[in-house]
Amino acid sequence: MASRGFQVEQHPFGPAVGRLVEQFAALPGIGRKSAERLANHILSCSTPEAMALATAIHEVKKTIRRCSVCFNLTEQELCVLCRDPRRDRTVVCVVEQPKDVSALEAAAAFQGTYHVLGGRIAPLEGVGPEDLTIGPLVQRVKRDHVKELIMATNPTLEGDGTALFISNLLEEQQVEITRLARGIATGSVLEFANKEMLADAMRGRQHF
Amino acid sequence: MASRGFQVEQHPFGPAVGRLVEQFAALPGIGRKSAERLANHILSCSTPEAMALATAIHEVKKTIRRCSVCFNLTEQELCVLCRDPRRDRTVVCVVEQPKDVSALEAAAAFQGTYHVLGGRIAPLEGVGPEDLTIGPLVQRVKRDHVKELIMATNPTLEGDGTALFISNLLEEQQVEITRLARGIATGSVLEFANKEMLADAMRGRQHF
Numbered sequence: 001m002a003s004r005g006f007q008v009e010q011h012p013f014g015p016a017v018g019r020l021v022e023q024f025a026a027l028p029g030i031g032r033k034s035a036e037r038l039a040n041h042i043l044s045c046s047t048p049e050a051m052a053l054a055t056a057i058h059e060v061k062k063t064i065r066r067c068s069v070c071f072n073l074t075e076q077e078l079c080v081l082c083r084d085p086r087r088d089r090t091v092v093c094v095v096e097q098p099k100d101v102s103a104l105e106a107a108a109a110f111q112g113t114y115h116v117l118g119g120r121i122a123p124l125e126g127v128g129p130e131d132l133t134i135g136p137l138v139q140r141v142k143r144d145h146v147k148e149l150i151m152a153t154n155p156t157l158e159g160d161g162t163a164l165f166i167s168n169l170l171e172e173q174q175v176e177i178t179r180l181a182r183g184i185a186t187g188s189v190l191e192f193a194n195k196e197m198l199a200d201a202m203r204g205r206q207h208f
Numbered sequence: 209m210a211s212r213g214f215q216v217e218q219h220p221f222g223p224a225v226g227r228l229v230e231q232f233a234a235l236p237g238i239g240r241k242s243a244e245r246l247a248n249h250i251l252s253c254s255t256p257e258a259m260a261l262a263t264a265i266h267e268v269k270k271t272i273r274r275c276s277v278c279f280n281l282t283e284q285e286l287c288v289l290c291r292d293p294r295r296d297r298t299v300v301c302v303v304e305q306p307k308d309v310s311a312l313e314a315a316a317a318f319q320g321t322y323h324v325l326g327g328r329i330a331p332l333e334g335v336g337p338e339d340l341t342i343g344p345l346v347q348r349v350k351r352d353h354v355k356e357l358i359m360a361t362n363p364t365l366e367g368d369g370t371a372l373f374i375s376n377l378l379e380e381q382q383v384e385i386t387r388l389a390r391g392i393a394t395g396s397v398l399e400f401a402n403k404e405m406l407a408d409a410m411r412g413r414q415h416f
Binding site: 010049081102 | 214218219220221222223224225227228230231232234235236237242244245246247248249250251255257258259260261262263264265266267268269271272280281282283284287288289306307309310313314
């Protein structure tokens, strides 16, 4: 089948469908052909079914905000995790973005709470510590008597730098600072691991 | 990364995001992980950008209807193609679905008009000729003095059967009935062609 590259106004079903294809194609990982297929799905499904997606988008943009404690995304003052009485408030996992919270939650290997920085310190992009939620994190460590801070920033130069900056800031506090184990990615093959991964894995080797 | 399988109410960003992920995952070809990624995109992009998709869905479901001549999808009484004065009304290509119109239009190899049947005759599914737009097609052939009807139903048993049914109906009309050439798919390899494709290709062989 030929690839579909209709101009919005030239779409054989009219410009409204052309605009819909355009909007789908603007989503990450959706090409023109998938966008056309998604638009065909919207055209062929019932109006309530199609409107459920439109409404879900609308609802999310209307209701979503930042948790006042951990800056995770939420619809209420506190996020689902900060509201949960079973979560340990004295163990805080520090991540860059809300999507890192959902990645870690999916792994279901952590029972503490989170702190979302909103990015990492990146001088070249003009992102300094004051652009992140580092101030509230320091306050939170003091106020909630946090015992352990687990640094789960991305394993990049900037992510590591941000973790280091925070741990320096908290040097005088009674808080243990750890970071996620790193090394060979579980499920990967040694052959494709790069130098840094292998060096980290060697340095952090554990008893069998 | 672990696969994400949050219940709607358990999503770490709250139920509104859970519902959005659910809606994206209901689209064809979108798995849970892609749905989560699309929801993250909606969360991180600006409200006007996100609302453009919601609005496009809304607009399409509100405005789209069937062309009164060819039953293609359109926002107006007549579709873009039936309104185009350069299109030949005496050559009509008969297809099953509107998406077949956009596939053929993308190939840009046809200057006539279309007729969308709305499906194919499928007795086992209870779809008879009266459920399709065959009646209006017969009227159209007579009224517009159609010279050629190109059958472009799908090359399946039911698609072929539908084409045969229509050509029998129009036996007494002064209309030439043709069908799309079939055989080896252009760009494919002989090795993977099935028996029916090879037999069709052999039967319809052309001078080099």
